[in-house]
Amino acid sequence: MAEAKVLSGAGLRGQVAGQTALSTVGQAGAGLTYRGYDVRDLAATAEFEEVAYLLLYGELPSQAELADYKHKLKGLRDLPQALKEVLERIPRDAHPMDVMRTGCSMLGTLEPELTFEAQREKTDRLLAVFPAVMCYWYRFSHHGVRIDCNSDEDTLGGHFLHLLHGKQPSELHVKVMNVSLILYAEHEFNASTFTARVCASTLSDLYSCITAAIGALRGPLHGGANEAAMELIERFQSPQEATAELLRMLERKDKIMGFGHAIYKESDPRNEVIKGWAKQLADEVGDKVLYPVSEAIDKTMWEQKRLFPNADFYHASAYHFMGIPTKLFTPIFVCSRLTGWAAHVFEQRANNRIIRPSAEYVGVEQRQFVPIEQR
Ligand SMILES: CC(=O)SCCNC(=O)CCNC(=O)[C@H](O)C(C)(C)COP(=O)(O)OP(=O)(O)OC[C@H]1O[C@@H](n2cnc3c(N)ncnc32)[C@H](O)[C@@H]1OP(=O)(O)O
Numbered sequence: 001m002a003e004a005k006v007l008s009g010a011g012l013r014g015q016v017a018g019q020t021a022l023s024t025v026g027q028a029g030a031g032l033t034y035r036g037y038d039v040r041d042l043a044a045t046a047e048f049e050e051v052a053y054l055l056l057y058g059e060l061p062s063q064a065e066l067a068d069y070k071h072k073l074k075g076l077r078d079l080p081q082a083l084k085e086v087l088e089r090i091p092r093d094a095h096p097m098d099v100m101r102t103g104c105s106m107l108g109t110l111e112p113e114l115t116f117e118a119q120r121e122k123t124d125r126l127l128a129v130f131p132a133v134m135c136y137w138y139r140f141s142h143h144g145v146r147i148d149c150n151s152d153e154d155t156l157g158g159h160f161l162h163l164l165h166g167k168q169p170s171e172l173h174v175k176v177m178n179v180s181l182i183l184y185a186e187h188e189f190n191a192s193t194f195t196a197r198v199c200a201s202t203l204s205d206l207y208s209c210i211t212a213a214i215g216a217l218r219g220p221l222h223g224g225a226n227e228a229a230m231e232l233i234e235r236f237q238s239p240q241e242a243t244a245e246l247l248r249m250l251e252r253k254d255k256i257m258g259f260g261h262a263i264y265k266e267s268d269p270r271n272e273v274i275k276g277w278a279k280q281l282a283d284e285v286g287d288k289v290l291y292p293v294s295e296a297i298d299k300t301m302w303e304q305k306r307l308f309p310n311a312d313f314y315h316a317s318a319y320h321f322m323g324i325p326t327k328l329f330t331p332i333f334v335c336s337r338l339t340g341w342a343a344h345v346f347e348q349r350a351n352n353r354i355i356r357p358s359a360e361y362v363g364v365e366q367r368q369f370v371p372i373e374q375r
């Protein structure tokens with residue numbers, strides 16, 4: 001078993017910064033629950049829309065409620081023309097997380113949240129449009145195509161794949177997207193969610209909270225790690241090459257993206273789930289390189305550092321095998337985590353006090369001001 005981390009004050013590690021009824025992370029070493037349900041059970045049997053409903057509305061839906069919810073989301077998928085025009089002006093080489101941030105912020109100007117009573121409506125709208133925000137910009141800037149932002153796909157994951165590839169996705173791919181969106185949906189007081197809550201605590205609007213959270217998720221130490229992991233994996237042609245270079249990287253004390261976690265100490269429960277699906281996808285495409293390379297990195301990290309893959313590492317190869325461009329990996333995380341972020345915003349608003357911690361001052365002693373002409 002890995003050694004327990006020293007919980008010093010840095011990074012607020014180990015400090016309880018508020019209450020939540022939404023999830024538990026790392027209880028009994030490796031657990032993850034959403035409103036009391038084990039994420040592995042949800043990923044095995046539920047649909048992402050069921051989990052979104054659970055997080056946003058408080059309980060799992062009945063069959064009729066789920067059908068209504070999916071129907072509602074389906075009707076909210078199209079983008080306003082003004083948003084399409086903004087997306088068309090974003091350069092091709094922009095980072096897609098900046099596109100998501102801008103898309104969210106722009107929608108906030110077109111369809112503002114005028115009262116907190118509208119918070120669930122606005123969240124459902126964002127949930128329905130995020131795949132189109134990403135794909136409309138991507139297909140326009142990369143292929144010169146103005147896509148139809150609607151599809152007949154029943155699920156959000158299937159809808160995303162349809163918009164991206166311009167055709168109906170396979171059942172396996174829809175299933176994997178569903179699992180992936182469930183795994184990424186909620187994770188207690190991670191950096192982006194905490195950002196959303198800090199913003200919510202000022203009584204700001206939902207779009208500002210989500211825009212801020214997207215900015216926090218973008219970094220490679222958080223959501224950006226799935227992209228960074230892909231960039232690492234695809235450098236190698238064989239497991240042997242990967243192991244040799246990994247040893248050199250560790251010697252240099254490089255950070256290996258997709259490994260380690262601020263809270264989990266033994267393993268990330270989401271990893272075994274997505275790893276299983278990445279293997280199935282590798283078999284489907286007849287991969288003989290990327291998956292074995294990923295396993296070699298995984299093995300070396302454990303042997304050398306006792307560090308385990310987090311949710312991001314095998315997501316990289318899973319997404320790659322479904323033909324998703326690497327630069328869109330972290331935006332998919334946004335499409336899912338929106339549910340957790342919004343549920344935390346609702347929770348913060350329901351029992352709010354502005355979040356305003358104190359700092360330990362480590363600067364110079366108080367001193368006399370010197371006028372500029374005497375300096
Ligand atoms: C969905 C998600 O957001 S999951 C997280 C995604 N992020 C990544 O995968 C980025 C890579 N990982 C990391 O940078 C870190 O593990 C984090 C940011 C996730 C957690 O950070 P912390 O809680 O500060 O890490 P932790 O306290 O466990 O670090 C302990 C030691 O392990 C090292 N370590 C941790 N992760 C890694 C890694 N991925 N590669 C190499 N060394 C690492 C740290 O450098 C530290 O060593 P030191 O004490 O000699 O400096």
Ligand SMILES: O=C([O-])CC(=O)C(=O)O
Nearest residue numbers: 187189190191262263311
């Ligand atoms: O909890 C964290 O620090 C990061 C993480 O795994 C997540 O947000 O899913």
